[in-house]
Amino acid sequence: MIAIMGAMPEEIEPILDFIGEYRSYEFAQNIYYQGEYKGIPLVVAYSKIGKVFASLTASVLIQHFKAEKLLFTGVAGALNPSLKIGDLIAARRLCQHDLDITAFGHPFGYVPEGKVFIEADRELLLLAHEVAREKGIDLKEGTVATGDQFIADPAKKEWIATTFGADAIEMEGAAVAVVCDAFSVPFFILRSISDAADMEASFDFDSFLRDSSRRSGEFMRAMLDRMA
Ligand code: ADE
Numbered sequence: 001m002i003a004i005m006g007a008m009p010e011e012i013e014p015i016l017d018f019i020g021e022y023r024s025y026e027f028a029q030n031i032y033y034q035g036e037y038k039g040i041p042l043v044v045a046y047s048k049i050g051k052v053f054a055s056l057t058a059s060v061l062i063q064h065f066k067a068e069k070l071l072f073t074g075v076a077g078a079l080n081p082s083l084k085i086g087d088l089i090a091a092r093r094l095c096q097h098d099l100d101i102t103a104f105g106h107p108f109g110y111v112p113e114g115k116v117f118i119e120a121d122r123e124l125l126l127l128a129h130e131v132a133r134e135k136g137i138d139l140k141e142g143t144v145a146t147g148d149q150f151i152a153d154p155a156k157k158e159w160i161a162t163t164f165g166a167d168a169i170e171m172e173g174a175a176v177a178v179v180c181d182a183f184s185v186p187f188f189i190l191r192s193i194s195d196a197a198d199m200e201a202s203f204d205f206d207s208f209l210r211d212s213s214r215r216s217g218e219f220m221r222a223m224l225d226r227m228a
Contacts, residue, residue, distance in 0.1 A: 001041045001042070001043055001065060001066050001067050001068055002040055002041070002042055002043075002067065002068065002069045002070075002071065002224075002227075003042075003043050003044070003045075003058075003061040003062070003065065003067035003069070003070045003071065004042060004043075004044045004070075004071045004072075004073060004220060005044070005045055005046070005047060005054075005057060005058065005061060005070060005071070005072050005073070005176065006045075006046045006047070006072065006073050006074045006213070007046060007047050007048065007049050007050075007053075007054060007074055007170075007171065007172045008046055008048075008049065008074070008209070008213075009046055010209050010210055010213045011046060011073055011074040011075065011213045011216070011217070012033075012044055012045070012046045012073070012217075013213070013217075014073075014213060014214045014216075014217025014218065014220075014221075015042075015044050015073065015217050015220060015221075016033060016044060017217075018037065018217075018221050019033070019035040019036070019037055019042060019044070020035070021035055022034055022035030022044070023035070027060055027064060028056060028060055030045060030047070030048075030056070030057060030060070031045065032044070032045045032060070032061075032065060033045065034065075037221075037224050037228070038224065038225065038228035039228060040224060040227060040228055042224075043061060043065040043067060045057050045060075045061065047172060049171055049172070050148045050171050050172065050175075051096070051146060051147070051148055051171065051172060051174070051175035052148075052175070053172075054171075054172035054173075054175040054176050055175045055176075055178065055179050058070060058175070058176045058179035058180060059179050059183075062179065062180070062183045062185050063183075067185060068185065068186075069121075069124070069185065069186050069187070069188075070176065070180050070185055070186075070187040070188075071124075071187070071188045071189075071190070071220055071223070072172070072173060072176055072187070072188070072189040072190065073190055073213070073216045073217050073219075073220045074170065074172070074190075074191055074192075074213060074216060075170070075191055075192055075193070075194035075205070075208070075209055075212045075213055075216065076089065076144065076168040076169060076170040076191035076192070076193060076194065077151055077157075077168065077169040077170065077193070077194065077195050077196060077197035077201060077205075078167075078168055078169075078193045078195070078196045078197065079145070079157055079160060079161040079166050079167055079168055079169055079197060080142065080161070080166075080167040080168070082140075083140060083167060083168060083193050084193060085193050085194065085195065085196075085204065085208050085212065086192060086193060086208070086211065086212055086215055087138070087140060087192065087193045088132075088137065088138075088139050088140065088190060088191070088192050088193075088215060088216065088219055089139075089140040089141065089142055089144070089167060089168050089190075089191050089192075089193070090120070090125055090128050090139060090140070090141045090142075090188065090189065090190050091120050091141075091142070091143070091144040091168075091173055091177075091188075091189040091190075091191070092119065092120060092125065092141045092142060092143065093117040093118060093119045093120065093143050093144075094117065094118050094120070094143070094144045094145075094146055094173045094174040094177040094189065095109045095116050095117050095118075095143065095144075095145055095146070095164050095166070095174055096109050096145075096146055096147060096174045096175075097109060097145040097146065097147040097160045097163070097164055097166070097169070098147035098148055098149060099111060099114075099147075108163050108164070109163075109164065114178075115181075116164075117143070118174065118177035118178060118181050120177070120187060120188055120189060121186035121187055121188060123186065124186055124187070124188035124223075125141065125188065127223060127226060127227070128188065128190070128219075128223060129141075130226065131219070131222045131223050131225075131226055132219075134222075135222060137219065139219075140167070142166075142167030142168065143164060143165050143166045143167050143168075144166065144167065144168050144169070144170060144173045144174070144189060144191065145160050145164050145166035145168070145169050145170075145174075146169075146170055146171060146172060146173045146174035146175060147160075147169075147171065148171060149171070150171070150201070150202070150205075151169050151197040151201065152195075152197060152198065152199065152201035152202055153197075153198075153199075154198050154199070156197075157169070157196075157197040157198065168191055168193070169197050170191055173189045173191070176189065177189070188223075190216050190219060190220065191216060192212035192213065192215040192216040192219075193208075193212060194208040194209055194212045195208065
């Protein structure tokens with residue numbers, strides 16, 4: 001069973017569109033869609049926004065639906081100026097930019113027995129790069145910072161970019177990474193840029209959520225084509 005997860009309905013809509021037929025199950029106040037694509041059993045869900053909901057959904061996908069791999073599709077804000085709206089970035093590693101017990105002498109993003117950065121699965125990243133090469137898509141790879149804040153402020157954006165060496169910002173990836181890492185489930189997090197986390201971010205996000213989600217979803221489909 002492969003899980004495909006997003007945070008918002010718009011992020012998983014492209015996936016449900018190409019699956020076509022699926023059954024819906026309610027579990028822990030969320031809906032999970034089960035179907036298949038080219039013979040691959042899939043379970044698809046959107047978590048709702050933020051790290052807590054994302055952790056819950058990832059845990060349910062793994063523990064209840066027995067997902068053996070977890071793929072995340074959705075949108076992100078660009079921190080790296082080379083990333084433009086619509087570009088695709090795969091997370092090589094993820095961190096929580098809003099995790100802060102620096103008062104105790106720890107680095108930002110760290111709590112005892114945790115890690116600042118969690119690495120995504122190498123094989124899934126390699127597969128993604130093969131798909132990108134085949135399709136002539138310029139897939140970027142980098143550090144994704146996650147936190148329970150929509151960033152629309154140049155100073156905050158700059159702080160996150162420099163503190164974590166981050167290329168993109170979103171609100172779920174590191175939570176999914178923590179859960180998958182704990183359960184030893186290989187994961188892959190793909191984001192298409194919807195905004196630049198600046199003063200125009202909320203406006204751009206609303207304008208580009210659908211198009212960017214579709215780009216990310218189409219790339220996921222191409223990855224499943226390779227896995228089938
Ligand atoms: N997801 C998409 N754009 C974002 C932003 N600017 N901040 C946080 N999450 C996002």
